[in-house]
Amino acid sequence: MLLWSSLGGCWKLGCEDWMRSSSQLPKQDYEALQERCLIDGCLFEDQSFPATLRSIGRGPLLRKLPERVYWRRPPELHSNPQFYSAKAKRLDLCQGLVGDCWFLAALQALTLHQDILSRVVPLNQSFTEKYAGIFRFWFWHFGKWIPVVVDDRLPVNEAGQLVFVSSTYKNLFWGALLEKAYAKLSGSYEDLQRGQVSEALVDFTGGVTMTINLVEAPCNLWDILTRAIYSRALIGCQTHAGKERVLENGLVDGHAYTLTGIRKVTSKHGPEYLVKLRNPWGKVEWKGDWSDSSSTWELLSPKERILLLRKENDGEFWMTLRDFKTHFTLLVICKLSPGLLSQEGGQTWLYTMLEGRWEKGTTAGGQMRSPRDMFWKNPQFLLSVWRPQEGRRLHMPCSVLVSLLQKPRHRHRNRKPYLAIGFYLFRMNQSYDNQRRLPPEFFWENAPLNWPETFLTEKEVSRELWLEPGTYLIVPCTSEPRQESEFVLRVFSRSHVFYEIGSSSSVVFSKEIVDPNEGQDEFFTKVFEKYPEINAIQLQKILNRMPWSGLGSKQPLFSLEACQGILALLDLNASGTMGIQEFRHLWKQLMLYQKVFHKQDTHRSGSLNWAQLRAAMREAGIVLSGNISQLMLIRYGGPDLQMDFVSFVHLMLRVENMEDVFQNLTQDGRGIYLRKPEWLMMSLYS
Structure with a gap:
């Protein structure tokens, strides 16, 4: 009752x-x-x-x-x-x-x-x-x-x-x-x-999702995850289908998790590739290697262990990429802009969206099974692709991302489950002007360039295609004929024209979108082509050659000593260098520090006083008492009790580093216990 x-x-x-x-x-x-x-x-x-x-x-x-x-x-x-x-x-x-x-x-x-x-x-x-x-x-x-x-x-x-x-x-x-x-x-x-x-x-x-079957995961999965994490993609994953139950290894069957981070670490046996996951329950964690209580953490340097390991039953844990592929079935990456897998240059994508519907008796033709079936009745969309910059990469195909979304068929989303959907792609070798729909003969005589790998009963199916310039036909369909639903078809590429055959208006919604991370990706690629591992001298060259447009005319000058200090904070395995993950993390933090520093430097003097420093730190998420802020200004500022941008960067990185250490080591949120080697490591090296 x-x-x-x-x-x-x-x-x-x-x-x-x-x-x-x-x-x-x-x-x-x-x-x-x-x-x-x-x-x-x-x-x-x-x-x-x-x-x-x-x-x-x-x-x-x-x-x-x-x-x-x-x-x-x-x-x-x-x-x-x-x-x-x-x-x-x-x-x-x-x-x-x-x-x-x-x-x-x-x-x-x-x-x-x-x-x-x-x-x-x-x-x-x-x-x-x-x-x-x-x-x-x-x-x-x-x-x-x-x-x-x-x-x-x-x-x-x-x-x-x-x-x-x-x-x-x-x-x-x-x-x-x-x-x-x-x-x-x-x-x-x-x-x-x-x-x-x-x-x-x-x-x-409103992003585009890409689902990877981990049983058939690509060999470059780590590279895909790296690009996804640092291009602000949202990532989820799911364990094997079944009744939601806790297994002996601590994972939950038939359950979804969030992928919150990745980290390449150096153990005594060589490199390990770790992924960080969180259970939405807020508890119940993985019990295998690299779990909170695993002895494998002893294989790392004290600093690396302290900064990564957090022994708290909060549902968040680490595991190897190898174990991840074994115990999880699906990896879902949601990209806010389309250039996840593409490595093309340029920063602009064209986005077009068209709406359609499958109607019984007219446009619900089902999938392609035999040459004379009803497939030709499905909605048909023409896609013209051309190379945005003629003369460059003449032999390279263009990246085109196609997303098919089906609308729910009932006010209650589970009353009528989603249909199994997919789309076919054909190459057009001749013109069919003024056609309301391509005739059945076209499909008898032309095989698709791209078949749906499987028809999925999901809200969205998407696929990245590599197409030579030309005209193509996209045919979205359900797995069975006479199934009714509405759908949205989206196309992303560098340059294209996209419209439905027989429609009165060619474009329902079209615009250019800019992927702010693509310029950064190109920058990171150039940096690591030249410096696969960055030492303090190379870091100094990189930082001093940056324009720092967000700081106005007061351009910072990073000394070698400052770069050595920055490197020490990020160099978890004590190698004297940083890799791409550490540099991307540093870059993300520098962009934030540049923003808050410039905002508080109201007189454009290139330095902060005590009140401005405290305000800048608070805006960056660090709240310190007045006495501590004063001590920080004495320790990291100049003789005039003013702090320049380089010193501000060093201070912020150090404070955030120590905040992570405390959170990972505290059991009650009030105090921590350090062994002597750990104390020396954190006091002297960071």
């Missing part, structure tokens, strides 16, 4: 039974609803997604619920509720009773990039300023960003604990409210029970 209770609120939005059959969300004006609540002195109640059993669902999820379930607002659950806090750990969310590990794994990948997260979760919402019990989130929904409005009534048990997603910080509620908004978009909490990491990643970013 379930008992339900809800407190508070008076402003309601009538929306009848839209959930029973409609495939569209109700249109709700967030600003107008909030203003109306503030004027009336009421808290918002969303009748389109009410605080009742109807929003939970009607299936197996009900059997998981506690005997008594109440709906409470965050101010009723905590004396100091906060929507979001930048000071909280980035991975602070834990899965609740809903089997939505796929959603949470994608969400945790999102938290690694605050600017991307803030597109989905407006972080300026609160329970104090203009609080009216109403919150808004944004999701990418088949070509456009749509808002989803919810009230803040959340299901809790008798003890006041959240039934679904919660934070390790009991006063933070952004994760629980985002899950509620996604449940509303999907139909109900019950509709989050099953899904793919790739589906949520697309909804959070």
Whole structure:
């Protein structure tokens, strides 16, 4: 027997039974609803997604619920509720009773990039300023960003604990409210029970997902992961399909994880390639080699071990790439811009999106099985590809990324599962002008250049193609004829024209997009062609040749001593050099330091005083007391108690380094115990 209770609120939005059959969300004006609540002195109640059993669902999820379930607002659950806090750990969310590990794994990948997260979760919402019990989130929904409005009534048990997603910080509620908004978009909490990491990643970013079957993983998987991590891709993975259960090795079968980092380390037996993963449960970890309690950590230098190993049951752990490929089946990489695998020069991609549908009797032809089947009835799209810079790379094909997305066929995403979809690619060797559709004879006489490897019952299938300049035909289809659904077809390339045969308008949505990381990738490639391993002298040359455009006319000059200090902080295996991973990490930090330094250097003097230093460090995520800040200025600043950019970089790297050490060694968050070799290593070398 379930008992339900809800407190508070008076402003309601009538929306009848839209959930029973409609495939569209109700249109709700967030600003107008909030203003109306503030004027009336009421808290918002969303009748389109009410605080009742109807929003939970009607299936197996009900059997998981506690005997008594109440709906409470965050101010009723905590004396100091906060929507979001930048000071909280980035991975602070834990899965609740809903089997939505796929959603949470994608969400945790999102938290690694605050600017991307803030597109989905407006972080300026609160329970104090203009609080009216109403919150808004944004999701990418088949070509456009749509808002989803919810009230803040959340299901809790008798003890006041959240039934679904919660934070390790009991006063933070952004994760629980985002899950509620996604449940509303999907139909109900019950509709989050099953899904793919790739589906949520697309909804959070509008990016393109690439799924790698780890049983058939490419030999350059480590290189792919390296490019993905440092081009700000979001990465999830899944274990073998099956009932969600904990195995003896600590992994959970039939479960999704977030890939949060990679690291090449040097052990006594040679190099090891490690991946860092997190369980959305916030607990239950891998027990094999390189786990928190594994003896393999003794094979590393003390410094490397201290900085990487964190013995805490928080669901995050390391394992080798070899074990990762053995125990996980799928790796999902969501790229915000298309150049993940491509190594072409240039920074501009052209993006075109077209919408279509498969209709029974007219355009639902199914897959290609025999020369005279119904395949020719499927929607047909012409793609013209040309080389953007004639005369360069004349014998090199062009990279074209094709993404096929199918729309849900029911308001409740799990009521009608996704169809198995794919697409074929044909080369056009002659013109078919003024054709509403290419005739069946074309498909009898021409074999596809590209067949779907498998028809996947997923929201998106994508593939990178390498095409010579010319005209091509793309035919998206379902695995069986007469299956109905709507779809979106996206094409990314350096230069192309893309349109549907027989359509009145050639382009529905087309624009140029810039991949900011591609210029950096080209820069990194040139650096490491010249310096595969960078020592202090080479680092000095690189940093002093950089334009540092973000610092204005005050260009920094890195001394050899400063570069030796920087290298010591990043050189985990004490080799006297840094590799590509360490340099990319350094580069990311330098861009952040340049930004905050320039912002606080209001007089453009090229240096910071005590107040400016403290403000710059706070903006970069480091909060120190006034006394400590003063000591840092004396230690790293000049005789006039001013700190230049080079000294600021050295200080910030050192503080962040020691912060990582403390977090990895502390058991209670208040203190640590160091053995003598570890103390000497951290005191003298870093």
